[in-house]
Amino acid sequence: MTEEYAATVHGDPIPKQHVEAFLSASAFRSAGNCASNHNTAAHARQHTAALSARAERQRRRWATQVIVTDELARRACAERGLDPPRDVLPMHLLTVPESDVADLGSIVAAALAHSPAARALVADLEREQHIPETAVRDYYDRNRDRFLTPDALRRGVDPYDEPTPSDIQPYEHVRNAITRELRHAAARRAFFAWLDRARADVVYAEGHEHPGDPSHPDHEHRH
Known part of the structure; x- marks a missing residue:
């Protein structure tokens, strides 16, 4: 790998430029009028300058995981005969619900927000889930x-x-x-299981490893 x-x-x-483009598109932006507020602009510059090298490295590793998940999902969709949008990755900024981050982890939540292929795969997995009547009744009773x-x-x-x-x-x-709720939850579990298997054959360049990979000194056990 070069x-x-x-x-x-x-x-x-997977070119590094895809990761950089995603990072640029998903950068946090102030809702205020920065063009007319010099203090806000100065504060933004100070905040950017204050970001540690460690945080930047972890952010790049996190973004790599989102891009890799999109690519893996595209391949899975092709194998299943699904036809999500064909763009490389939608680069417009989408809001990731906090509840999804809590339930799924930030990588998967961001991948589902930004990747049509990942959403199409989850929807297809959801159609495959069979929820027994006993499970539905048990959920109601509890x-x-x-x-x-x-x-x-x-x-x-x-x-x-x-x-x-x-x-x-x-x-x-x-x-x-x-x-519907139980089927949706089962599909998300199936997506996690699929992703764990699919990532087994991914090889990462130095500086783009999983953020939780213990082989690099900045690792954090977060998803």
């Missing part, structure tokens, strides 16, 4: 607090203080929504 490549996927190179009726919520009914049956939405009314 120094021009951030990684190779099954021997095919989470009655989530199914209070609107009237019970208005009256401030305590879901943990033996609410009456009339305060709980009937199983038949919420069954489909529960099934």
Whole structure:
């Protein structure tokens, strides 16, 4: 691998310029009017200058993982006969929900936000998931607090203080929504399992390793 490549996927190179373009597009921007606010601009320059070399290296490794995940997802979509958008990577800035970062980790959350192929793969995995009726019913029985009726919520009914049956939405009314939620969660788990397998054959250039790779001194066990 030459120094021009951030990684190779099954021997095919991923140029460093893809990582740099992603980093540039995903940089944080102030919502204020920086053009007319010299103090804000000066503060931004000071903040940029203060970023440690370690943080910059980890940010580049993080971005490499997002780019690699997109490439792996494109290959998986091709194998499955899926046809997501063909652009190399959408470079417009998208908002990554904080809940997704908490549930998925920042790498996967960012990949799903920025990669049409990754989203198409998750959707296809979701179609494959079979949720047994027993699992749906068990979820309903164990989470009655989530199914209070609107009237019970208005009256401030305590879901943990033996609410009456009339305060709980009937199983038949919420069954489909529960099934969709469980299928979505199962698809995300399947995506994680797929990604772990798919990354096994990726080779990274120095400085582009996984942020949690213990072989480099800056590693952090974060995803």
